[in-house]
Amino acid sequence: MAAHAATGAKTATNDVSHKRRKGPGALATVYLVIYNVVMTAGWLVIAVGLVRSYLAKGSYHGLYYSIEKPLKFFQTGAVLEVGIVPSSVVLTGFQVMSRVFLTWAVTHSVREVQNEDSVLLFVVAWTITEIIRYSFYTFSLLNHLPYLIKWARYTLFIVLYPMGVTGELLTIYSALPYVQKTGLYSITLPNKYNFSFDYHTFLILTMISYIPLFPQLYFHMMRQRKKVLGHLEEHSKNE
Amino acid sequence: WGRAVVFFEVEILDAKTKDKLCFLDKVRPPPRVYPQWYPARQSIRLDPKGKSLKDEDVLQQLPVGTTATFYFRDLGAQISWVTVFLTEYTGPLIIYLLFYFRVPFIYAPKYDFTTSKHWVVHLACMCHSFHYVKRLLETLFVHRFSHGTMPLRNIFKNCTYYWGFAAWMAYYINHPLYTPPMYGEQQVTIALMIFLFCQIGNFSIHIALRNLRPPGSKTRKIPYPTKNPFTWVFLLVSCPNYTYELGSWLGFTMMTQCLPVAFFTFVGFVQMTVWAKGKHRSYLKEFRDYPTLRSPILPFIL
Numbered sequence: 001m002a003a004h005a006a007t008g009a010k011t012a013t014n015d016v017s018h019k020r021r022k023g024p025g026a027l028a029t030v031y032l033v034i035y036n037v038v039m040t041a042g043w044l045v046i047a048v049g050l051v052r053s054y055l056a057k058g059s060y061h062g063l064y065y066s067i068e069k070p071l072k073f074f075q076t077g078a079v080l081e082v083g084i085v086p087s088s089v090v091l092t093g094f095q096v097m098s099r100v101f102l103t104w105a106v107t108h109s110v111r112e113v114q115n116e117d118s119v120l121l122f123v124v125a126w127t128i129t130e131i132i133r134y135s136f137y138t139f140s141l142l143n144h145l146p147y148l149i150k151w152a153r154y155t156l157f158i159v160l161y162p163m164g165v166t167g168e169l170l171t172i173y174s175a176l177p178y179v180q181k182t183g184l185y186s187i188t189l190p191n192k193y194n195f196s197f198d199y200h201t202f203l204i205l206t207m208i209s210y211i212p213l214f215p216q217l218y219f220h221m222m223r224q225r226k227k228v229l230g231h232l233e234e235h236s237k238n239e
Numbered sequence: 240w241g242r243a244v245v246f247f248e249v250e251i252l253d254a255k256t257k258d259k260l261c262f263l264d265k266v267r268p269p270p271r272v273y274p275q276w277y278p279a280r281q282s283i284r285l286d287p288k289g290k291s292l293k294d295e296d297v298l299q300q301l302p303v304g305t306t307a308t309f310y311f312r313d314l315g316a317q318i319s320w321v322t323v324f325l326t327e328y329t330g331p332l333i334i335y336l337l338f339y340f341r342v343p344f345i346y347a348p349k350y351d352f353t354t355s356k357h358w359v360v361h362l363a364c365m366c367h368s369f370h371y372v373k374r375l376l377e378t379l380f381v382h383r384f385s386h387g388t389m390p391l392r393n394i395f396k397n398c399t400y401y402w403g404f405a406a407w408m409a410y411y412i413n414h415p416l417y418t419p420p421m422y423g424e425q426q427v428t429i430a431l432m433i434f435l436f437c438q439i440g441n442f443s444i445h446i447a448l449r450n451l452r453p454p455g456s457k458t459r460k461i462p463y464p465t466k467n468p469f470t471w472v473f474l475l476v477s478c479p480n481y482t483y484e485l486g487s488w489l490g491f492t493m494m495t496q497c498l499p500v501a502f503f504t505f506v507g508f509v510q511m512t513v514w515a516k517g518k519h520r521s522y523l524k525e526f527r528d529y530p531t532l533r534s535p536i537l538p539f540i541l
Contacts, residue, residue, distance in 0.1 A: 189411075189414060189416040189417075190416040190417070190418050191418065192418050192421060192496065193496070193497070193498040194411045194412065194414070194417055194418055194495070194496060194497040194498060194499075195411065195497070195498035195499060196411070
């Protein structure tokens with residue numbers, strides 16, 4: 001769910017209906033271009049870090065540590081997208097929040113899961129998705145979008161999204177026993193505010209919430225794909 | 240946004256003589272009748288994106304020429320306000336009592352059907368129940384609704400909100416490990432005073448608003464303070480019913496010293512502020528002489 005990328009500095013709906021919308025002003029455009037370039041670069045750094053680390057170690061294991069800091073930095077930085085984006089604040093906010101949740105409240109907080117392969121699974125999915133997505137926005141803003149990027153953005157999600165979701169769910173699942181054992185982020189009764197919170201149960205509920213939410217987001221992207229790429233026959237492939 | 244807009248042209252005939260009273264462009268009989276679009280879900284408007292015409296609107300007084308086109312929009316399945324209110328308020332009443340009486344499967348089995356040893360818990364149950372009984376009675380006998388119906392999906396949304404929060408609050412207040420308020424009897428007594436004061440206040444406002452509107456009518460007038468001192472807050476606030484409601488829940492929060500109750504109070508306050516601001520704005524739009532001293536919900540503040 002957090003792996004998918006329908007939102008960002010420009011959305012698919014914005015692409016399709018951009019003739020009707022006013023573009024951002026000159027200053028806003030400069031800001032957005034810089035933002036998107038920086039984010040593209042950041043995720044490229046993560047990608048390169050993963051590859052180098054893999055080559056050095058010779059295995060897929062424990063690659064998280066080599067990119068932990070840039071991952072946290074650039075994923076958290078996506079908070080800046082919320083509200084400056086034409087698409088619904090609710091949708092963007094939700095996306096970013098779930099990514100940040102996975103980064104900090106699960107992977108960072110539960111050290112024992114950091115070695116899991118499931119972490120690599122979602123990190124790779126996020127990395128590829130974000131590199132394509134942010135370069136897509138950059139090129140769109142500069143009005144020079146290579147068809148390949150547009151195609152990639154609206155096609156690769158078909159694989160990357162389920163891949164990311166699988167990685168996320170497996171990671172949360174593997175965190176469960178440690179959370180239960182240590183009572184991480186949990187409050188028990190009695191206390192003077194008469195409140196309790198069981199993080200273990202909360203994580204299970206989070207996992208369950210993927211069931212209604214993931215299909216909705218996935219099929220939304222499918223519909224966007226038809227709208228954007230469905231014009232193959234009518235329009236020229238050169239942007 | 241989501242629903243198809245169907246274009247019609249309208250011809251008005253006299254029901255008895257079948258004379259054409261109003262002939263509007265080409266008359267084309269509808270291809271079929273649409274019985275599923277009962278009146279409550281019809282929205283007829285002059286502009287596809289405009290506001291709905293009211294039941295009371297008269298054709299001759301509408302800004303149309305000799306040819307008129309109305310746009311129909313299906314509002315979706317509708318449900319009456321009274322039904323929604325009764326359902327959403329009965330839930331909390333019953334749900335809270337289930338927790339109060341500690342029915343099985345909520346708390347550990349050794350506590351089944353026991354009662355709390357703290358007297359504030361009994362008081363809280365009485366206040367919570369009183370509040371929802373009051374709401375039910377007001378729905379049946381006091382309120383005069385402008386709209387007959389609302390979209391059906393609202394009942395699911397509203398019931399989830401009310402029933403969910405009621406269960407969440409009731410769970411902690413009636414819990415065997417409940418901790419009574421920090422400042423004991425003093426705190427509870429003051430909280431009870433606040434709660435009762437605001438319940439009476441809220442009721443007074445509902446009565447005052449009812450009396451603004453003759454039975455069966457949908458007229459709108461500016462509410463003013465009456466002889467009842469609880470209504471004098473109309474001098475400073477457009478929607479004192481919400482102000483008093485906030486006060487009641489603040490009282491209940493103080494009484495129970497329970498964080499979930501504080502959350503519920505806060506969320507309710509946010510929603511009521513949105514409603515109050517909307518109401519305040521429409522008062523200002525509708526009435527040139529609307530008192531300028533008034534704020535939507537909190538005197539001078541909000």
